[in-house]
Every structure is written in structure tokens, then in C-alpha cells.
Amino acid sequence: MPATIVMGGQWGDEGKGKLTDALAAEADLVVRANGGANAGHTVATDRGIFKLHLVPSGILNPDCVCIVGSGVVVNLDKLLREMDDLRARGIALDNLRIAERAHVVMPYHPMLDSLEEARRADDEIGTTRTGNGPAYADKAARRGIRVADLLDEATLGRKLDYVVAEKNAILTAVYGAEPIDPEALRANLVAAGRRLAPYVVPAETVVQDALDEGREVIVECAQGALLDVDYGTYPYVTSSSPTAAGACQGAGVAPTQVRRVLAVYKAYSTRVGAGPLPAELHDETGALIRERGREYGTTTGRPRRTGWFDAVAARAVARTNGVTEIALTLLDVLDAFEEIEVCTAYRLGDRIITHLPARDDELARVEPIYETLPGWRSPTPAARSVSDLPQGALDYIAFLEKQLGAPIALVGVGPDREQLVPLRSGVEWGLGRR
Numbered sequence: 001m002p003a004t005i006v007m008g009g010q011w012g013d014e015g016k017g018k019l020t021d022a023l024a025a026e027a028d029l030v031v032r033a034n035g036g037a038n039a040g041h042t043v044a045t046d047r048g049i050f051k052l053h054l055v056p057s058g059i060l061n062p063d064c065v066c067i068v069g070s071g072v073v074v075n076l077d078k079l080l081r082e083m084d085d086l087r088a089r090g091i092a093l094d095n096l097r098i099a100e101r102a103h104v105v106m107p108y109h110p111m112l113d114s115l116e117e118a119r120r121a122d123d124e125i126g127t128t129r130t131g132n133g134p135a136y137a138d139k140a141a142r143r144g145i146r147v148a149d150l151l152d153e154a155t156l157g158r159k160l161d162y163v164v165a166e167k168n169a170i171l172t173a174v175y176g177a178e179p180i181d182p183e184a185l186r187a188n189l190v191a192a193g194r195r196l197a198p199y200v201v202p203a204e205t206v207v208q209d210a211l212d213e214g215r216e217v218i219v220e221c222a223q224g225a226l227l228d229v230d231y232g233t234y235p236y237v238t239s240s241s242p243t244a245a246g247a248c249q250g251a252g253v254a255p256t257q258v259r260r261v262l263a264v265y266k267a268y269s270t271r272v273g274a275g276p277l278p279a280e281l282h283d284e285t286g287a288l289i290r291e292r293g294r295e296y297g298t299t300t301g302r303p304r305r306t307g308w309f310d311a312v313a314a315r316a317v318a319r320t321n322g323v324t325e326i327a328l329t330l331l332d333v334l335d336a337f338e339e340i341e342v343c344t345a346y347r348l349g350d351r352i353i354t355h356l357p358a359r360d361d362e363l364a365r366v367e368p369i370y371e372t373l374p375g376w377r378s379p380t381p382a383a384r385s386v387s388d389l390p391q392g393a394l395d396y397i398a399f400l401e402k403q404l405g406a407p408i409a410l411v412g413v414g415p416d417r418e419q420l421v422p423l424r425s426g427v428e429w430g431l432g433r434r
Helices: 016-026 076-088 108-123 132-140 147-151 153-174 182-199 203-212 244-251 284-292 311-320 331-336 360-365 391-404
Strands: 003-008 029-032 041-045 048-052 065-068 073-075 096-099 103-105 217-220 258-266 269-271 305-307 325-329 339-348 351-353 367-374 408-412 420-422
Touching: 003 016, 003 244, 016 041, 016 217, 016 258, 016 325, 016 420, 029 203, 029 244, 065 203, 073 076, 073 132, 076 182, 096 182, 096 203, 103 132, 103 147, 108 132, 108 153, 147 153, 147 182, 153 182, 203 217, 217 244, 244 258, 258 311, 284 305, 284 331, 311 339, 311 391, 325 391, 331 391, 331 408, 339 391, 367 391, 391 408
Parallel strands: 003 217, 003 258, 029 065, 029 217, 065 096, 073 103, 258 325, 325 408
Antiparallel strands: 041 048, 269 305, 339 351, 339 367, 408 420
């Protein structure tokens, strides 16, 4: 059976973990495709709230195999801590797998991340300083350490001899920082490798075997497509490709094996860190959206920037990723507004444009052009079917569908599994079932 990709349609934090968790109820495999511990997926269940950073969101389904894919960069300490926390809460990890080809976030990566951000001063990117960027840079430069390397001390030692000397030269000569102790690093990596060894597999083989057997595979992306290193708001992006194409690469799934691309969008816009957010609100409306949506980072706790829905950016994502279905989350946040605005075009100088400029200075200068829609001023969290939604909410959904060129198949009206409302037949599988 072909795969389903669950990806973020904006700047991340759209609720992909909730969707993955719900759909995983009838899936056989969930594969995390990209990113690292800088991403956080929050899942609300009857057993409490789970905040997952590296372990795939399907782990709460005991019948689902969950794979940390080859496109992920793994912070070993954080992964082991997350595994311990899940065990302590009664979540079995028998079905957890870790790709042997996944790269490792080394202790010097967060150090370099923080030092580089500090060096940028007022021009910082706004990273979470967790070391993902430097880890992906080493991956591309072919000097990264992979999970497979942890399982053989001789191989690990040979690679560390070269790379630690290089990193220490940068840390001391460029930044005036303390060097890494190579022997302590080696010992810690060997110990982590021994703990993780039972979970390490050739992930792409496991995924392909499952697809050959007709099993249901879900590919879970981290971050959002507007943070993509190629098509996002560069340079204020992540260091991987949280797109449908990136999902295939990171999970070991061929493009021809994808049945559906489910893009998750919030009913408004948010962003963490620096970079353009054309429809951003700096007023009481933006503050109200933040409070109603509990818009604070899962990993960092940082308050998110908020704004109206940006259909220009969202449409670009839908087109370049071949989105087949959309899940619109946090619709209930807009219950409080008499009027709702949607950015449908940008004004750049004397031009009207309907695409994302490649230059960040131009995107920072665009003025949003809005269309105003009536709100519904009626609570939606109790809705369980399309007939429960107020007409104003349905009109808003229909307007966004027209803007995006793809059907909105699900809407979220709250944090719980049961608060995912199917709008069309054929998308109900797995929703709220355990």
C-alpha cells in the first residue's frame, strides 16, 4: 500500500504530531523523515499530554512500528532521555527503530550553533541553538558521524580523530572557546551506542519491505515547508527539507510510492524566531490569537509570532508539494473574532505579486493585501461532524480551499484526538480510535 506523507504547510508548529498520532491508529509504520530535537510534536491523549522531539508520534499506538529515519539528525542525550521518559509513563518501546544512516548531533554542534548565532548579533537567524544546522552542514560536507558508526569502536575512533581536531581548532582559534575532550567524547558515544544498538536497523529496507507487503506507512515531517532550505524563506530556514520530496528522501520512500500528501495548516499564521512573516500582527489581535492558541514553542517555550492566514505562502506550498488533502488545525482559535482577514496577495513597491520573493529583503518589505471575511462568533470545540460547524466557519474553510487549490479534509477544533472533524468521506480512518 502506498505511503501517506504528513507535512507542515507553514512555518512549523501546525499540529502534525496530533494528525500523525490519530492516523497511526490504523497504520503499520510511522517514519520520522527529517529534523532533530529542535522540533516538538505535542499530542494530547487520555493518558495526558506527550511532547515528542525525536521519537515518532505514532509511538503511542502499541501496534505501530516507529522509525527515526535516515534524514533525521539525532541528539543522543535527548533521544535517550525521551525514551526513558516514555518508559516511565508506561509507553512500550518494543516497536521503536532507529536508522543506521541517521546522523548524530555531536556535542560540538550546539556549541558552534550558539557561538555562530552570537557572532551574528543583530542579524541572527533565530535558531533553537540545538546544533541541527552544524550537524546537517557536516553531513553535507561528508564529515558527519552516523548512528552506524557508534556500533563499531574502531570506525568511530578513526572518524573522531579527524573531526574533533578540526572542531577544536575552530572552537579555540575562531571563537576562543574551550576545546572538546576527545576521550570523554569517545566514551560517551560508545556508551550511547551500546544502549541504542538493539533499536538500530537498515531503515530503508524495513520501510520498503512494509510497502511491498501492502502495509500502511505514514511519513511524519518535522517543521514546515516554508522553512525548507531550498523553497522556504531563506536564510531564515531550517537545514533540511521538510517537504514532500524531502519526506521521501528522509524516510526511504520512492515518490511513486506516495498515495497522499496531507499538508497541515493552522487557521492563521505563526512563526518562531527571526525571518519575514508578511501577515504578522503586532497588535491586540495578534496577542489574542497567541493566547487563545497557546502559541508557545514546544521545545523552547518561546512565544510565537502570530498573524492572519497567508494564502500566498500557503498556496506556494500546496503547489510545489502536490498536496492532495489539507488538515486545518486550531480553527477554534478564530471563534472569538467578528471579522477574519486572509492575505491573498502582496504589494511590493508599485507591483502586486502572488508569489514568494526569493530575496529575504524583498519578502520583508511586502505589504499584505487582505480580503475580509465575517467571523462566526460561535464556539466550535464541541463539533464532531461537519453539521456541527457554524456557517461562517464553513464559508471560511471554503474560501481557503479556493485559495489553496486543494480540499480541506479535516479541521481541528481543539487539542484532543476527538476534536478532529472529517469534512469528507474517506478520511475518517484512524481518527480518535484506540
